Amino acid sequence: MRRLTGAGAAIALACIAAPAADAAPIGPVPGLPAEALPVMNQPAYGHSSWNIAVRDAATGASVISLNSDLMVQPASVVKTYSAGAAWLQFGPESRVTTPVKRSGRLTRGTLRGNLILVGKGDMTMDGRTNADGTVDFANLDHNDANEIPGATLTSGNPLRGLDRLARQVRRSGIRRVSGNVIVDDRLWETSHLENGPVTPIAINENLIDFVTKPGRVGQIATQTMMRPKVAPWRVISEVRTVAADGRTRIAVSSPRHGLVVLSGTITANSGPVVNTYAFEDPARFARTAFVEALGRAGVKVGADPVAANPERLLPSRAATERLRTVARLRSLPLREEATYVLKVSYNRGGQLLICRLAVAAGSSDCDDGLAKAQQIWAAAGLDTDGAVLKDGSGLTGNLVTVENQAQLQAIMNKRPDAAAWQATLPILGVDGSLARVQANTPAAGRVFAKTGTLGDWDGFNRRFVLPTKALGGVMDTRGGRRFTFAIVVTNSIFPDLQGLFAANDDVGKVAALIQQGY
Incomplete structure (x- = not known):
């Protein structure tokens, strides 16, 4: 390290x-x-x-x-x-509310305009909420997985908040979006830390998770899970299983947008190893994930789901705030x-x-x-x-x-x-x-x-x-x-x-x- x-x-x-x-x-x-x-x-x-x-x-x-x-x-x-x-x-009881706004006219189930997901700084987007309303966490969190051995994942669905918003959009009467889907992440200018950007919209803490299990010595290890699964992202595992007295060293790289490569070694007696990839464009990732959530909720979107976030189409922040709200997601309490x-x-x-x-x-x-x-x-x-x-x-x-x-x-x-x-x-x-x-x-x-x-x-x-x-x-x-x-x-x-x-x-x-x- x-x-x-x-x-x-x-x-x-x-x-x-x-x-x-x-x-x-x-x-x-x-x-x-x-x-x-x-x-x-x-x-x-x-x-x-x-x-x-x-x-x-x-x-x-x-x-x-x-x-x-x-x-x-x-x-x-x-x-x-x-x-x-x-x-x-x-x-301590305060919350932030993430809205979905719509522009244009809604005619017979078709929105002739855009849907806008407005980032408000919700830290978890309902991806870490226990049944009793408390936050779910692992003692060694996935945010440190690439640096510290032993990280584990929580059982929640990182896309749960987007699914809830998408179902509300459907209940508002929208069945089809003829315009575009846009993420508005202008609440603050992206703050860059050594370990990733801090943005008003964050899905799964702006990470993709991977879990690797060892196979037979000399063979490629089993890459058992990628979470969340959002297009066009996929993973190729080049991690080789080595003897129990070897070393577990897994590197994460992305040669191009949409592809993550895991390389290195994992020992034959190792338990599951968690690694993460921090995507560089959280708004684009959130947009695609939201378009897919809309699809799961029965809302068709004509725009390219994996295209870059079309922020140029956003009206001013003040004008965006005045648009009709069709969905809301409340954060966990502070x-x-x-x-x-x-x-x-x-x-x-x-x-x-x-x-x-x-x-x-x-x-x-x-x-x-x-x-x-x-x-x-x-x-x-x-x-x-x-x-x-x-x-x-x-x-x-x-x-x-x-x-x-x-x-x-x-x-x-x-x-x-x-x-x-x-x-x-x-x-x-x-x-x-x-x-x-x-x-x-x-x-x-x-x-x-x-x-x-x-x-x-x-x-x-x-x-x-x-x-x-x-x-x-x-x-x-x-x-x-x-x-x-x-x-x-x-x-x-x-x-x-x-x-x-x-x-x-x-x-x-x-x-x-x-x-x-x-």
């Missing part, structure tokens, strides 16, 4: 020792349980800085402070700033979207919430959502000088102090909806990116915190580097106290990718020792 940015690790493995370091070990820290020092002084952290801030939520008193005023990269802990700002601005973003560390989802804040500020430039977030947090009492944010997901370049993160969690903890906010965070040893961290300890289920990871490959020494491993949230101590906290370790070094999981467990172990120590 060449680069991993802003992801939350979900699987904890045994710690892997790195080459010995010459740095002086960390001595006793006031308030920090002595049992944490052997964890923090492992060779992998010999050139690292440990940064810890713990405060009593009831009194605000500092419990532990170690390098708490130093700026460090928080990685995906940034998502607490973006999701929290959206929470404060819109409210609390469920925040749950998805925070539990699995969904990068594009964190940035999408910043884009929504920009729109609330009257802008189509997502960067303006950061300024809006600063205003929201400052009004809530956060010392925003303790944070430097460049995006809403936690990629390289963001900076905060651990004291600032602990303060943010204290602000959320004082709100009437504090329990709902807490429920969005990964739970130590239970779910999300902390599902297998300290799972068999007394602290499991009592620490609620967002993870953060920045990882890279040291080509000079051929080893794995973690510029940041972070954790920020709240904990209920063994003695019945409530703490807000943040822990960040910087610049740890491991022989390979497994160090990501080891560091995740080590930071979780320090949190668990604090939880048990009080």
Whole structure:
């Protein structure tokens, strides 16, 4: 793996020792349980800085402070700033509504005009909704499948929202569209992250999923599933099955629009392997998927279903808003979207919430959502000088102090909806990116915190580097106290990718020792 940015690790493995370091070990820290020092002084952290801030939520008193005023990269802990700002601005029960508009005249079932699907920033488009109305997620999400082994898929239908809209279009009396089908994705200008575009319309998080199973050694592996199936996309598998002592390495490429090629190897004893392809034109993909959904609902469309999105045919945004609405799709409540973003560390989802804040500020430039977030947090009492944010997901370049993160969690903890906010965070040893961290300890289920990871490959020494491993949230101590906290370790070094999981467990172990120590 060449680069991993802003992801939350979900699987904890045994710690892997790195080459010995010459740095002086960390001595006793006031308030920090002595049992944490052997964890923090492992060779992998010999050139690292440990940064810890713990405060009593009831009194605000500092419990532990170690390098708490130093700026460090928080990685995906940034998502607490973006999701929290959206929470404060819109409210946890708020929803967005995606409409389908029509232009022209409807005569005897034929629409002599266009259907327009207007993107409003619905994060899941009903593709992740459980029967009870909660969001469905896998502890290691498909968004990280190409970088982190072990991703799984949820059971929902990514096209469900489009199918619901298409059936409403049919019920409105439209049986045939003589014009075109257009996706209006002008709500904000596309925001580009390192791992894909953030757009007002997103189907299956703007990904196509593939699941590969091994075959016989020496033969091409079995490519068992492509999801969702939308024309003209198809997959060719060139993945070869190798012996059990080999390595699973699957690369994803697209030589041309509509074709994905999987190549590499998979071991004979491997379980199903999930990979994804992030399509470059979400509006075009959504248009084709919607045309196909209309067909399934009994609405015929004369226009080419796989053509590029004809955005040139759109009227002005104001004129589009005035057109008749023939279908509507309500999103999940914000609390469920925040749950998805925070539990699995969904990068594009964190940035999408910043884009929504920009729109609330009257802008189509997502960067303006950061300024809006600063205003929201400052009004809530956060010392925003303790944070430097460049995006809403936690990629390289963001900076905060651990004291600032602990303060943010204290602000959320004082709100009437504090329990709902807490429920969005990964739970130590239970779910999300902390599902297998300290799972068999007394602290499991009592620490609620967002993870953060920045990882890279040291080509000079051929080893794995973690510029940041972070954790920020709240904990209920063994003695019945409530703490807000943040822990960040910087610049740890491991022989390979497994160090990501080891560091995740080590930071979780320090949190668990604090939880048990009080």
